[in-house]
Amino acid sequence: MPTINSVEDLKRLREEAQKIKEMRDQAGKTQIVVGMGTIGIAAGARETLKAILTFVEEKNLPDIILRQTGNLGLSGMDPVVKVTLPNQEEVVYVKVSPNIARKIMQDHVVGGNVLTEYVFKE
Amino acid sequence: MKKYRSMVLISSGESSKSKGSDAVVDAFHQAIEKYDLGAEVCVTTIPDSSSVKNQPLVIVYPEAVAYGPVLEENVDFLVSEHLYKGRVAEALRVSDPFEMKRISWLLQRTGTMPAENRIVLEYVGVIDPTSINDFLTHDGGQAFAAAVEMKPQKIIDIIKKSGLRGRGGAGFPTGVKWQAVRDAPGDKKYIICNADESEPGTFKDRVILEGNPFSMIEAMLIAGYACGADEGYIYIRGEYLDALEKISNALRAAREFGGLGKNILNTGFNFDIHVHSGAGAYICGEETALLESIEGKRGEPRPKPPYPTTRGLWGKPTLINNVETLGNIPPIIHNGADWFRAQGTPSSPGTKVYTILGNVNKTGLMEVPMGITLREVIGIYGKGMKSGTFKFAQTGGSSGSIIPAILQDTPMDFDSYRNVGVALGSGALLICDDSNCIVDCVRVLMRFFKVESCGKCVPCRIGTEQALDIMTAISEGRGTMEHLAQLEWLSHGMEEFSNCGLGQTAGSPIKNMLDHFRAEVEAHIKLGVCPAGVCSMGK
Numbered sequence: 001m002p003t004i005n006s007v008e009d010l011k012r013l014r015e016e017a018q019k020i021k022e023m024r025d026q027a028g029k030t031q032i033v034v035g036m037g038t039i040g041i042a043a044g045a046r047e048t049l050k051a052i053l054t055f056v057e058e059k060n061l062p063d064i065i066l067r068q069t070g071n072l073g074l075s076g077m078d079p080v081v082k083v084t085l086p087n088q089e090e091v092v093y094v095k096v097s098p099n100i101a102r103k104i105m106q107d108h109v110v111g112g113n114v115l116t117e118y119v120f121k122e
Numbered sequence: 123m124k125k126y127r128s129m130v131l132i133s134s135g136e137s138s139k140s141k142g143s144d145a146v147v148d149a150f151h152q153a154i155e156k157y158d159l160g161a162e163v164c165v166t167t168i169p170d171s172s173s174v175k176n177q178p179l180v181i182v183y184p185e186a187v188a189y190g191p192v193l194e195e196n197v198d199f200l201v202s203e204h205l206y207k208g209r210v211a212e213a214l215r216v217s218d219p220f221e222m223k224r225i226s227w228l229l230q231r232t233g234t235m236p237a238e239n240r241i242v243l244e245y246v247g248v249i250d251p252t253s254i255n256d257f258l259t260h261d262g263g264q265a266f267a268a269a270v271e272m273k274p275q276k277i278i279d280i281i282k283k284s285g286l287r288g289r290g291g292a293g294f295p296t297g298v299k300w301q302a303v304r305d306a307p308g309d310k311k312y313i314i315c316n317a318d319e320s321e322p323g324t325f326k327d328r329v330i331l332e333g334n335p336f337s338m339i340e341a342m343l344i345a346g347y348a349c350g351a352d353e354g355y356i357y358i359r360g361e362y363l364d365a366l367e368k369i370s371n372a373l374r375a376a377r378e379f380g381g382l383g384k385n386i387l388n389t390g391f392n393f394d395i396h397v398h399s400g401a402g403a404y405i406c407g408e409e410t411a412l413l414e415s416i417e418g419k420r421g422e423p424r425p426k427p428p429y430p431t432t433r434g435l436w437g438k439p440t441l442i443n444n445v446e447t448l449g450n451i452p453p454i455i456h457n458g459a460d461w462f463r464a465q466g467t468p469s470s471p472g473t474k475v476y477t478i479l480g481n482v483n484k485t486g487l488m489e490v491p492m493g494i495t496l497r498e499v500i501g502i503y504g505k506g507m508k509s510g511t512f513k514f515a516q517t518g519g520s521s522g523s524i525i526p527a528i529l530q531d532t533p534m535d536f537d538s539y540r541n542v543g544v545a546l547g548s549g550a551l552l553i554c555d556d557s558n559c560i561v562d563c564v565r566v567l568m569r570f571f572k573v574e575s576c577g578k579c580v581p582c583r584i585g586t587e588q589a590l591d592i593m594t595a596i597s598e599g600r601g602t603m604e605h606l607a608q609l610e611w612l613s614h615g616m617e618e619f620s621n622c623g624l625g626q627t628a629g630s631p632i633k634n635m636l637d638h639f640r641a642e643v644e645a646h647i648k649l650g651v652c653p654a655g656v657c658s659m660g661k
């Protein structure tokens with residue numbers, strides 16, 4: 001982690017960070033984000049995250065970025081998992097148990113087919 | 123979270139469903155996709171609000187135009203006319219004046235958007251709370267960068283001009299508080315973030331802390347720079363283990379990064395932050411009890427004045443702000459005071475984060491503009507009552523008020539609520555239907571106050587106990603009319619003579635009960651029955 005010494009540093013760092021993000025978005029990587037607030041964790045988000053991690057390791061999938069985030073405000077819908085394939089719209093899955101997570105990994109992340117039955121609907 | 127240009131509400135209760143509202147909702151989604159409006163228009167469902175003949179009812183904001191009945195085949199035309207070309211589709215409009223009156227609560231809000239509008243929660247659920255890099259990519263740190271290039275007084279002027287008021291319950295103007303700390307004599311000052319959040323039913327602060335811990339650090343840095351402080355504390359409720367972990371990590375990362383410590387950004391400004399974990403006492407959320415607790419003493423409130431702004435932590439001038447209040451600071455500095463004032467109401471600008479719970483279909487968290495009404499909250503966000511009809515709401519955990527159904531059209535902001543004798547509280551909305559008994563509810567609240575009273579002063583220590591005894595007596599069928607006079611006297615006495623906010627507000631539920639639900643209480647006493655069938659009545 002670089003340290004900052006001036007206001008210019010801070011502004012430059014943001015631009016660099018944004019560039020890295022853009023590159024990451026264009027570099028053909030799949031982003032998977034798991035909601036890990038207290039509510040998510042209580043609903044089993046840790047197990048879901050673990051299932052995804054294990055899947056990625058077992059299948060040795062390249063180019064996957066797995067991140068966590070806070071509460072998404074979709075109450076009663078946790079665990080929530082967001083999947084973004086390269087150059088595609090973000091898909092929000094809700095009530096993702098470890099089993100469903102494995103299915104999503106297999107069918108959506110590997111196979112490219114969105115599992116509509118688990119997608120968030122208002 | 124996206125900001126939308128228009129919002130479409132479609133009635134979809136049982137009776138609308140039988141008239142095909144599901145197909146209408148689907149058709150809207152398809153048409154919006156067809157005209158490529160997905161990024162600008164949001165579609166949501168509401169309970170049945172009109173008479174059957176106009177169902178399915180469709181209301182479009184911000185113009186607040188009501189259409190009905192809308193059939194599946196009308197949808198394409200409606201979307202293309204109103205949402206794409208921007209013309210009201212007169213042919214489909216609800217014309218019946220009687221009907222217009224019936225749904226007038228929905229139509230009054232021309233020009234506003236009841237839609238969720240995220241300021242404080244904007245990046246919560248978007249960024250990775252464990253990565254300072256991700257925070258920076260999302261404009262993190264830029265408000266602080268802008269702030270250190272200003273004179274401290276300029277920052278305070280912006281906050282004053284924004285009209286931001288404290289979200290910790292009392293609604294005190296934030297800019298005025300910052301000014302008081304800046305003007306207080308002394309060269310050692312402190313900034314404290316009050317993250318004790320112990321009101322039953324609230325968890326908004328926790329979501330902010332867990333979702334975007336860096337924003338708290340940024341806000342405290344700005345406050346420190348503006349008020350001339352060099353040390354800060356975050357006082358976190360003991361049970362919030364995950365929030366504690368996220369904040370501690372964020373502080374470590376910020377320190378390594380050079381965002382905390384000595385001579386930050388080479389501006390000569392020093393600031394560091396410590397974390398202090400609470401131990402489960404509700405009273406420690408009260409600002410002076412919190413100070414005692416940090417100092418290692420018993421969490422008992424101090425007499426005020428002197429206020430913490432002049433004699434706070436270890437006798438030094440101290441700024442204490444709630445998590446949500448601080449969460450508003452970086453966006454205000456980033457976007458300006460006028461931008462902030464454009465949302466909410468003139469006397470309470472901005473948004474409010476609420477947790478909604480109780481007898482509604484959808485419970486959870488929402489951030490909406492100040493000034494929306496309880497009716498909207500229940501209809502639009504709560505998706506209607508789960509059972510029965512709406513009887514009363516309890517705001518802000520316990521130091522809030524009981525809001526009877528007749529006040530559900532009062533705008534929810536600090537002043538409008540105060541004018542009708544109730545309080546907005548800190549952000550919990552417990553929605554109760556007619557199967558709940560007011561006596562039972564107030565009895566439970568009194569038990570809470572009795573347990574949480576610190577016992578330092580007599581009116582609160584004895585008053586809450588007496589009030590609980592009387593409420594228990596009424597609920598067990600032993601109530602007398604004299605009890606009601608005593609309750610009035612107690613509630614008045616606690617409000618008038620207690621040392622801190624706990625005792626001063628402990629009587630408000632009693633007052634609200636006697637003002638709005640007297641008949642129900644008297645039924646317990648005179649007829650010996652609990653109309654809702656909740657109280658034991660001694661059997």
Ligand SMILES: Cc1cc2nc3c(=O)[nH]c(=O)nc-3n(C[C@H](O)[C@H](O)[C@H](O)COP(=O)(O)O)c2cc1C
Nearest residue numbers: 288289290318319320407408409443444447623624
């Ligand atoms: C009994 C009691 C409990 C309180 N609990 C909290 C709390 O948990 N969190 C909070 O921010 N403020 C709480 N407050 C309000 C604080 O005393 C103080 O007014 C607030 O932190 C000021 O911040 P603000 O100006 O940003 O609203 C409580 C007050 C009382 C009387």
Ligand code: SF4
Nearest residue numbers: 577578579582622625
């Ligand atoms: S009002 Fe109640 S909580 Fe506050 S100081 Fe007095 S006894 Fe303690």
